[in-house]
Amino acid sequence: MKEIKIPELAESITEGTIAQWLVKVGDKVEKGDPVVELETDKVNVEVNAEVSGVITEILKEEGDDVEVGDIIANVSAEGGAAVESVKEVAPAAKEETPTEAPKAVESPKTPEEPASNRDVIASPAARKRARELNIDLSTVTTRDPLGRVRPEDVEAVANAPKQQTTPAKQEPAAPKAAAAEFNKPVEVVKMSRRRQTIAKRLVEAQQTAAMLTTFNEVDLTNVMKLRNERKEKFVEKHGVKLGFMSFFTKAVVGALKDFPLLNAEINGTDLIVKKYYDIGIAVSTDEGLVVPVVRDADRLDFAGVEREIANLGKKARNKELGLNDLQGGTFTITNGGTFGSMLSTPILNAPQVGILGMHNIIKRPVVMPDDSIEVRPMMYLALSYDHRIVDGKEAVQFLVRVKQLLEDPYDLLLEG
Incomplete structure (x- = not known):
């Protein structure tokens, strides 16, 4: 009898939710076949069978939360004999359990681990140490400015007086029948893991960063003129359309080079100023907002940027994004227009400290330098930034620089 376990996914992903079983009890699988789709905080991933055989038992149902190392199914490696009678294999699996019980006892993932640990942002090492010490991560205070619990924070709680380590929260769970609070018809829908993560991180961003937004407007007359002039030849030469996002991506990269603190992040009392430009492009999907990353955008020409954006957008819509597509961005662009x-x-x-x-592009009357009035395609721009490391003057100048590059896109195209 073999087990199907949740494998190591990535350093930042230690748990997920069973989204869909791709097999059922009695199905024969080959080594490497996908057996279950797992919904994680960032992407959906498939868990593959590590051995050929027959599915004899499914231990986790769709919607159940699981962690790395959890056993989710059993597989009989006996081949055809098991296909004929799955029910005869299942008791054998149960008879084998006592010999495997000591392994389960030795596992650091004890059943007593508080469920509230799943709602805490913590490094894998911190989660492992918390399980070993039987510490509820929700009671751990961290010094990390982004609220991420680290192993040293767990050790600090373990070494503190006992009265401080005793969890003070034994509150009764909220009633399951939430709809009972309403006198009129409602529908109670469980939030997906990804939506829960989005909600949590957006709140944390507002709580941990000194976030401020500055605004400007840009005249896109020249961008639209240039696109109309070049779009047919651009498609013929590169096989991809010339869109707006490549102009904005290139303008952002140019401005980041002039104002590098907007391409940085805070690590304790240090600033990490990044000398590379991995630009996140927010994409809306049915399951929520994702931000795939265009790597080394400064080294790509306009066609390269457009190809990457088109490819990432397609993968997002088809739910094919991998973890490497989403991690490590240095700055983000989002297009609510x-x-x-x-x-x-x-x-x-x-x-990140800037977005x-x-x-949308709206035609508005604009007073020109000669005091004449013309109707121009105008767009409002918004820059949100972390005021802890970016001053207002620098943020305003960054946005002005983006505006200048977009209003003179011929130089931008040549430089790009």
Whole structure:
């Protein structure tokens, strides 16, 4: 009898939710076949069978939360004999359990681990140490500015007086029948793990960063003119359309080079100023907002940026994004204008300290330098930034620089 376990996924992902079983009891699987789809904080991943055989028992149902190392199913490696009678294999599995029981006892993942640990941002090492010491992570105070619990924080709680380590929260669980609080018809829908994570991180970003937003507007006359002039030849030459996002991505990279603190992050009392430009492009999907990353955007030409954005957008819509597509961005661009947004204040994508919000293009009367009035395609821009390391003057100048590059896109295209 073999077990199917939740494998190591990534350093920042230690748990997930069973989204969908791809097999059922009695199905024969080959080594490497996908057996279950797991929903994590960032992406959905498939767990593959590590041995060929027949599924004899499914231990976790769809919707159950699981952690790395949890056993979710049993597989008989006996081949065809097990296919004929799955029920005859199942008792054998139960008879083998006593010999495997000591392993379960030795496992650091004890059943007594508080469920509230799952709601705490912590490093894998901190989670492991908390399980070993039987410490509720929700009672641990961290010095990390982003609220991430680290092993030394757990050790500090373990070494503190006992009265401080005793969890003070034994509150009764909220009633399951939440709908009973309403006198009129409602529908109670469980939030997906990804939506819970989005909600948690957005609140944490507002609580941990000194977030401020500055605004400006940009005249896109020249960008639109240049696109109209080059779009047909651009498609013929590169096989991809020339969109707005490549202009904004290149303008952001140019401005980040002039104002590097907006391409940094805080690590304790240190600043990590990044000398590379991995630009996150926010993409809306049915399951929530994801931010895939265009790597080394400064080294790509306009066609390269457009290809990357198109590829990442397609993968997001098809639920094919991998962890490597989402990790490590240095700055984010979000385009609410595609949905008709006129003005908004985007929330930081921690630990990044800057995010640019694009909005819809509206034709408005503009007073020109010669005092004449012309109708121009205008867009409001919003820059949210972390005031802990970025001063208002620097943020305003950054946004002005983006505006200048977009209003003179011919130089931007040549430089890009």
